[in-house]
Amino acid sequence: MLYQVLHGVVPPLFRLVWRPQVRGLEHVPATGPVILASNHLSFADSVVIPTLVPRRVAFLAKDDYFTGTGPKGAFTKAWFEALGMLPVDRDDPQAALKSLDVALEVLREGGAFGIYPEGTRSRDGRLYRGRTGAAHLALTAGCPVVPVGLVGTERLQPVGSNLPRLARIRVSFGAPIEVAGRFEGVPLGRARRELTDEVMTAIAGLSGQEQAGVYNERPALA
Incomplete structure (x- = not known):
């Protein structure tokens, strides 16, 4: 219920204030399981995409956002739940595996992840x-992948900023990459790698980013 209320208010307000350029939204299936695979520039990315897509999109979020106390904690939890966020404990050694299980549950129920x-x-x-998680x-759910290219969201909410800023952003949705029947007889590891590289090439075409060619590692904690 809260999702329907917020989704009726937030998207029009967001478009009015930030006037994002949105391209290819018709590529997102209206129903059925689908993965939205995006580049990642800002904390705000997980708000921008669900705000612009007409259907509910589930993202994973740190479980800290769901365990706060007092009025602020209650509001934060309600906000993240309304956006479709799902809590995950990133300090749990098994968090990666558990997050894949959560994602598969969403997809098996016909949702967007x-x-x-x-x-x-x-x-x-x-x-x-x-x-290769996506x-x-x-491949497990047998669902398409829609590549998403974000531009400018790092200026919308820079690292360390608690509030969004006025910034021009562009969100481009590419044509769905189908997997059904494409990788029969291909070793699973190779199929995952080939599909991942195809998705990243599509994202690069949408975002215009230079491809680093290496993995991005989390900064070491001081």
């Missing part, structure tokens, strides 16, 4: 090599 194949935000604007999900 958003994922960043790079694994973490790009700190220099380049597009990093994709990890391909694993697509």
Whole structure:
């Protein structure tokens, strides 16, 4: 119920204030399981995509956002749940496996799941090599992957900023990459890698980013 209320208010307000350029939204299937695989530039990415897509898109979020106390904690939890966010404990050694299980549950129920194949935000604007989690999900669920290219969201909410800023952004949705029947007889590891590289090439074409050719690693904690 809260999702319907927020989705009736937030998207028009977002378009009015930020006037995002949105291309290819017709490529997102209206129903059925689908993966939205995007480049990752800002914390705001997980808000921008669900705000612009007409159907509910589930993203994973740190479970800290769901466990706060007091009025602020309650509001934060309600906000993230309304956006379709799903909590995951990133400090759990099994978090990666558990997150894939959560994603598969969403897809098996016919939902849309958003994922960043790079694994973490790009700190220099380049597009990093994709990890194979999205391909694993697509091949397991037998669902298409819609590549998404974001431009300018790093200016919308820079690292360390608590509030969004006025910035011009562009969100481009590419044609769905189908997997059904394409990788029969191909070893699973090779199929995941080939599909991942295809998705990342499509994202690069949409975002215009230089491809780094290496994996993006999380910065070491001080």
